[in-house]
């Protein structure tokens with residue numbers, strides 16, 4: 001429910017804060033449009049599987065989804081990585097957050113099981129909105145010695161961010177380019193490399209490019225696919 005009258009958000013148990021005392025303890029711009037936000041609080045009683053997200057109330061009448069990029073072992077500090085695209089109340093809310101601000105959160109949720117430990121090769125695709133999910137994938141793929149590749153479509157100003165986040169084996173593509181065009185996706189090297197034809201593909205981010213990529217994977221190779229569009233051009237929330 002991305003938007004609803006204020007009374008609905010005020011009365012639905014789902015949106016009433018269930019984790020008291022959370023505050024922003026650090027913020028950091030990784031570029032002009034990507035911000036990492038650290039939250040301090042007691043998250044001990046909650047589970048954080050890969051892809052766990054919060055529905056954050058970003059105004060009196062709107063909630064938006066943001067993924068937990070990482071949480072420390074003590075479960076008292078977690079990080080979000082958010083895209084400040086400047087066109088919506090979620091982006092504006094995240095942009096103005098600063099250390100010391102209080103933030104209301106309900107419990108983390110998951111709708112998809114993104115990680116399948118039985119697979120040996122994983123190809124991850126996404127845009128700036130997927131950087132947090134990619135960051136949460138990395139440690140488990142490394143510890144379980146999986147083979148992996150990250151494919152990102154990013155604004156030019158964010159090309160350096162996968163490396164900055166330690167997302168090794170990343171290839172960055174310009175936005176509004178290759179993944180907009182199914183015929184060009186067919187030429188991706190990874191789709192022509194026999195070693196990756198049975199990989200597990202995790203596709204998130206822009207609904208349109210996720211759909212384009214999924215269509216080509218399905219017609220061209222055998223790979224299993226998990227897809228979740230995170231935003232759609234012209235639509236508020238998802």
Ligand SMILES: Cc1cc2nc3c(=O)[nH]c(=O)nc-3n(C[C@H](O)[C@H](O)[C@H](O)COP(=O)(O)OP(=O)(O)OC[C@H]3O[C@@H](n4cnc5c(N)ncnc54)[C@H](O)[C@@H]3O)c2cc1C
Pocket residue numbers: 053064065066067068080081082083084085087088089090091092128129130132133229230231232233234235236237238
């Ligand atoms: C499960 C899940 C997890 C998510 N995790 C993250 C995360 O960790 N970090 C993160 O930054 N985002 C994440 N998102 C995406 C985020 O919730 C959406 O981008 C959301 O629409 C932002 O809300 P908004 O109020 O800024 O814009 P909205 O009010 O939803 O939209 C206003 C306008 O902005 C456009 N818009 C929305 N998002 C984008 C975008 N990414 N790029 C360009 N234009 C856009 C819309 O098409 C619309 O025209 C996640 C989404 C889902 C479903």
